[in-house]
C-alpha cells in the first residue's frame with residue numbers, strides 16, 4: 001500500500017489544522033485534503049484538546065489516494081524498496097532497489113519518514129509492535145539521505161532518550177459491545193472513564209503529539225470512529241482495557257501488539273533548507289516527516 005502511517009491516522013482539520021488545510025487548498029495544493037474530506041466519516045467533532053475535527057475512514061483512504069495518483073499519470077512502484085544511492089560529488093546519480101535494479105534520475109525527493117525500523121523500536125521503544133509499516137514482511141526503512149552521507153537529525157522525548165511513541169491504536173469494532181459501537185458511529189467519539197487504579201500520567205510524556213498530552217487522556221479512554229475504533233493512547237495493556245464496560249472482549253487491530261507498545265517516530269530527519277533541499281546534496285529534496293518533527297498528515301503535506 002501507499003500512504004505509510006496515513007493508513008492508521010484519520011484526524012484532520014482539528015484546531016490549527018483547519019487553517020492549514022484551507023491554506024493548502026487556497027494555494028492550489030489541496031488535492032489530498034479534498035480526498036480526506038470526501039472520505040470523512042465524521043465532521044466537526046470535539047473531544048478533549050481537539051475542536052472541529054474531521055475523521056477520515058482509514059479503510060477507504062488508500063485506494064482513493066492510489067487511484068488519484070495514478071490518474072495523474074504517476075507510475076507507482078509497489079513492493080519496491082530503495083536500499084542505496086549512487087553519488088557523483090554532491091549529486092545523486094541514481095538509486096538501487098533491493099532486487100538489484102538501478103534507477104537514474106535528475107532530481108530525487110526523500111519521503112521515507114522517520115519511523116522504526118524494528119531495531120530502533122527495540123532500542124528506543126518496547127520492541128516491534130507489528131505496526132502498519134510491516135518491517136518484518138517488507139524490509140526496514142532506509143534513510144536515503146543518510147546513505148548519501150548526510151547525517152540524520154533525531155528528536156528526543158526527554159534528555160538523551162531518542163524518538164517518541166505514536167499516539168494511537170485501533171480496536172476492532174466487532175469485539176466491542178453493540179451499545180458502544182452504536183454510540184461511536186453516531187457521534188464519532190467515546191470518552192470512557194479509566195478505573196482509578198489504572199490512571200498513568202507518566203505515559204503522557206512519551207507520545208509524539210505533545211500538544212494533546214492532557215490529563216483527560218490519562219483519566220479517560222478516548223475512542224474515535226475512523227472505520228476502526230481509534231484508541232487515543234500509545235498503548236494500553238489488554239487486560240486493563242477489558243476491565244472497561246463494553247470492552248470486555250476487545251482486540252487490537254493496529255498495532256497488533258498495542259497492549260504493550262507502538263511504533264517509534266522522529267528517528268530520522270534530514271537537515272534541509274526552507275526550499276526543502278537537503279543540505280549538502282545538490283539534487284535531493286525531502287518532504288513529510290523526513291523534513292521535520294511533524295505530528296500529522298496535514299503537516300506532512
Ligand SMILES: Cc1cc2nc3c(=O)[nH]c(=O)nc-3n(C[C@H](O)[C@H](O)[C@H](O)COP(=O)(O)OP(=O)(O)OC[C@H]3O[C@@H](n4cnc5c(N)ncnc54)[C@H](O)[C@@H]3O)c2cc1C
Pocket residue numbers: 002003004005006007008009010011012080081082083111112113114115133140141142143166167168169263287288289290294295296297298300
Ligand atoms: C498510529 C498512528 C496514528 C496517527 N494518527 C494521525 C492522525 O490521526 N492525524 C494525523 O494528522 N496524523 C496522524 N499520524 C501521523 C501521520 O500518519 C504521519 O505524520 C504521516 O503519515 C507522515 O507521512 P510521511 O509520508 O512523511 O511518512 P510515512 O507515513 O512514515 O511514510 C513513509 C513511507 O516510506 C516507506 N519507506 C521507508 N523507507 C523506504 C525505502 N527505503 N524504500 C521504499 N519505501 C520506503 C515506508 O514504508 C512508508 O510507506 C499517525 C501516525 C501513527 C503511526
